[in-house]
Amino acid sequence: xxxxxxxxxxxxxxxxxxxxxxxxxxxxxxxxxxxxxxxxxxxxxxxxxxxxxxxxxxxxxxxxxxxxxxxxxxxxxxxxxxxxxxxxxxxxxxxxxxxxxxxxxxxxxxxxxxxxxxxxxxxxxxxxxxxxxxxxxxxxxxxxxxxxxxxxxxxxxxxxxxxxxxxxxxxxxxxxxxxxxxxxxxxxxxxxxxxxxxxxxxxxxxxxxxxxxxxxxxxxxxxxxxxxxxxxxxxxxxxxxxxxxxxxxxxxxxxxxxxxxxxxxxxxxxxxxxxxxxxxxxxxxxxxxxxxxxxxxxxxxxxxxxxxxxxxxxxxxxxxxxxxxxxxxxxxxxxxxxxxxxxxxxxxxxxxxxxxxxxxxxxxxxxxxxxxxxxxxxxxxxxxxxxxx
Numbered sequence: 367x368x369x370x371x372x373x374x375x376x377x378x379x380x381x382x383x384x385x386x387x388x389x390x391x392x393x394x395x396x397x398x399x400x401x402x403x404x405x406x407x408x409x410x411x412x413x414x415x416x417x418x419x420x421x422x423x424x425x426x427x428x429x430x431x432x433x434x435x436x437x438x439x440x441x442x443x444x445x446x447x448x449x450x451x452x453x454x455x456x457x458x459x460x461x462x463x464x465x466x467x468x469x470x471x472x473x474x475x476x477x478x479x480x481x482x483x484x485x486x487x488x489x490x491x492x493x494x495x496x497x498x499x500x501x502x503x504x505x506x507x508x509x510x511x512x513x514x515x516x517x518x519x520x521x522x523x524x525x526x527x528x529x530x531x532x533x534x535x536x537x538x539x540x541x542x543x544x545x546x547x548x549x550x551x552x553x554x555x556x557x558x559x560x561x562x563x564x565x566x567x568x569x570x571x572x573x574x575x576x577x578x579x580x581x582x583x584x585x586x587x588x589x590x591x592x593x594x595x596x597x598x599x600x601x602x603x604x605x606x607x608x609x610x611x612x613x614x615x616x617x618x619x620x621x622x623x624x625x626x627x628x629x630x631x632x633x634x635x636x637x638x639x640x641x642x643x644x645x646x647x648x649x650x651x652x653x654x655x656x657x658x659x660x661x662x663x664x665x666x667x668x669x670x671x672x673x674x675x676x677x678x679x680x681x682x683x684x685x686x687x688x689x690x691x692x693x694x695x696x697x698x699x700x701x702x703x704x705x706x707x708x709x710x711x712x713x714x715x716x717x718x719x720x721x722x723x724x725x726x727x728x729x730x731x732x733x734x735x736x737x738x739x740x741x742x743x744x745x746x747x748x749x750x751x752x753x754x755x
Contacts, residue, residue, distance in 0.1 A: 370691055372481055374715070379432045379434075379456050380432055380433060380434065380435050380438060380454045380455065380456060381426075381429045381431075381432055381433070381454065381455065382426065382438065382453060382454055383453060383454060383455050384450060384609040385452055386438075386449075386450075386452065386453030386454055387429060389442075389447060389453060390441065390442060390445060390447065393445035393446060393447050394443075394445055394588045397445055397446075397489065410493045410547035415444050416440055416441050416444040417444070418437060418440060419442060420547075422437050423441070426438065426441055427613065432456075435449075435454065438454050439451070448586070470693050484685070484688055484713065485518060485522055486677065486681050486684050486685050486688070486709070488519065488674070488681070489673075491519070492519070492522060492523065492526070494670065495508075495519075495523050495648075495670070495672070496523065496526055496527075498669065498670035499602060499646050499648070500526055501646075502632055502643030502644075503631075503632025503633060503642055503643045503645065503646065504646040504647075504669065504670075505629050505646065505647045505648075505649070505668060505669025505670065506520065506523070506647070506648045506649070506669060506670050506671075506672070506674070507649050507650075507651075507665070507666065507669055507670065507671040507675075508520060508648065508649070508650045508651075508672055508674065509650070509651050509652070509653045509671070509672075509673050510652070510653055510673055510674035510675075511627065511652060511653055511654050511711035512652050512654060513708070513709070513711075514674045514675075514676075514708070514709060514710070515674060515709040515710070516606070516652075516674060517538075517606055517650065518550045518709075519603050519674065520606060520648055520650050520695075521536070523604075523648060523667070524536060524602060524604055524648075527602050530600070531599060531601050532600045532602055533565065533597060533599060533600070533601045533602065533603045534601075534603075534604070535561060535564045535565070535601070535602070535603050535604065536604045536606065537560065537561075537564070537603070537604065537606065538606040538607050539604055539606065539607045539608050539609075539610040539611055540588070540606075540610055542556075542610065545584055547614070548615065548616045548617055548693070549616075549617075550581050550582075550616050550617055550620045550621075551581040552580045553614075553617045553621065554582070554584070554585040554620070554621065554624075555571055555575055555581070555584070555585075557585070557621075558571050558574075558585055558588045558589070558593075559571050561593065561603070562593065565593065565596070565601070567593070567596055570588075571588060574587055574588040574591065574592060574664065575588075581620070582620055582623070582624055584718060585619060585624060586624065586627070586628070587674060589628070589645070590641060590642070594641045594642070594644055594645060595641065597644070598644075599644070600644045600645075601644055601645055601646070602646050602647075602648065603645065603646070603647055603648070604647075604648040604650065605647065605648070605649050605650065606650045607650065607651070607652075608622075608649055608650065608651045608656035609651040609654075612655055612656075612657070612658050615658065615659075618658065618659055619659050619663075622659060622663075622665060622666070623659075623663050623664065625647065625649070625664070625665045626664050626668065627667045628642055628645060629647070629665055629668055629669065632645065647665065647669075649665055649666075653673060662693045675707075676706055676707030676708055676709075677707035677708075677709055677712065678707065679698070679699075679702060679707075680713075681707065682698065682701070682702050682707050682712060683698050685709075685712055685713065686698060686701070686716065687718065689716045689717070689719070689720050690720070691719070691720075693726060697726050701715070701729075704733055
C-alpha cells in the first residue's frame with residue numbers, strides 16, 4: 367500500500383474580531399500617514415509589508431474566510447502590534463457535521479442560500495425595486511450591515527425580472543481576482559471580459575482596447591458599440607459586495623465614476639441615450655463600510671436606494687412558520703427578544719431547531735448560561751451586538 371506523504375494541513379480557523387479589526391485599521395491608518403503620504407495601502411503594498419500573500423491579506427481584511435493564527439500575528443506585527451486573544455476568534459463551526467444546504471437554506475460556511483421556500487418578502491421593497499428596474503436606465507442601490515439578506519433580495523429581484531424575458535447577470539466582487547492590485551486598466555478589461563462571457567458572447571475586448579485612449583473610454587465604447595448592441599432587451603447587471611473595491615482607491619474612483627456616467631447617459635433623452643437605457647443596475651454593498659469616494663461622482667446618490675433593516679415581528683413569525691413550527695405568540699416573542707429580527711441569525715437558529723427536532727422547552731434550555739448547545743454561539747453574538755448598539 368502506498369504511504370500517504372501528504373503533509374498535515376495547518377489549522378485555519380481564525381478571523382479578526384470587531385475590536386481586532388478596529389485595532390489593525392487604526393494602526394494601518396497611522397502608518398499610511400507617516401510612511402505612505404496618507405494614501406490608502408494597495409493590496410500589493412500590504413502583501414509586501416507583511417510578507418504574506420495577497421490572497422491571505424484579503425482574507426484577513428474581509429473577515430469571512432478563516433486563516434491560521436500565525437498569519438494574523440505576522441500581519442499585526444508588521445504594523446507594530448502584538449496579537450492579543452481579544453483580536454481574533456474561531457470561525458463558527460455550527461455545521462461541520464451537518465448537511466443543511468437543501469433543508470435549511472444555510473450552507474456550511476454560514477452564508478444564507480437563496481431559496482424561494484425560505485425567502486421572506488419585505489413588502490413593499492420588492493415592488494419598488496421592480497418599478498425602478500423597469501425604468502429606462504434604472505438603478506437600485508441595496509445597502510445593509512452584513513448578513514441582512516441583501517444578496518437574497520437581489521436574487522429575488524433578478525428572478526422576477528427574468529420572467530419578463532430580460533437578460534440578467536449577477537457578479538459578486540468577492541469572487542473577483544484582483545491579484546494585479548490597483549491596476550484600473552486590467553480591472554476594467556477583465557470586467558468587460560466577464561460580462562461578455564456571462565452574456566454568452568464572443569470576447570472582443572482586445573479589438574476595442576486601444577492604449578491611445580484611457581481605460582474608462584475603452585470600457586464605455588465596448589459596452590456602447592458591442593455588448594449593448596447584441597440585444598434589444600434590457601440587461602440587468604447586479605453587482606454584489608462592491609465594498610470590496612473600496613480598498614482599491616484608483617479602481618473604486620474610476621469604476622464607480624463610469625457607472626455614474628453610464629447612468630447619466632441613459633437620462634439625457636437623446637438618440638444616443640437609447641442604447642444606455644437598456645442597461646440597468648442593482649448595486650449591493652455593506653453599510654458597515656464607508657464609501658471612500660466623492661458620492662457625486664459615483665452611483666451612490668442617484669437611483670432608488672434602500673437600506674434593509676431587521677425583520678418585523680410579522681416577518682419573524684412568517685419565517686418560523688416556514689420551518690413548520692407551530693409556536694404561540696408568546697414563544698415567538700421569546701425568540702424575537704433573544705435574537706432580534708436579524709434574518710441570518712433567525713435562519714441559523716431555526717435550522718438548528720429543525721435539524722435537532724428541539725421542542726420549544728428544549729430550545730429555552732439551550733439559551734441558558736452554561737449550555738453547550740450549538741445554538742448558543744451565534745445567538746450569544748447577536749445579543750452582544752444588540753446590547754452594544
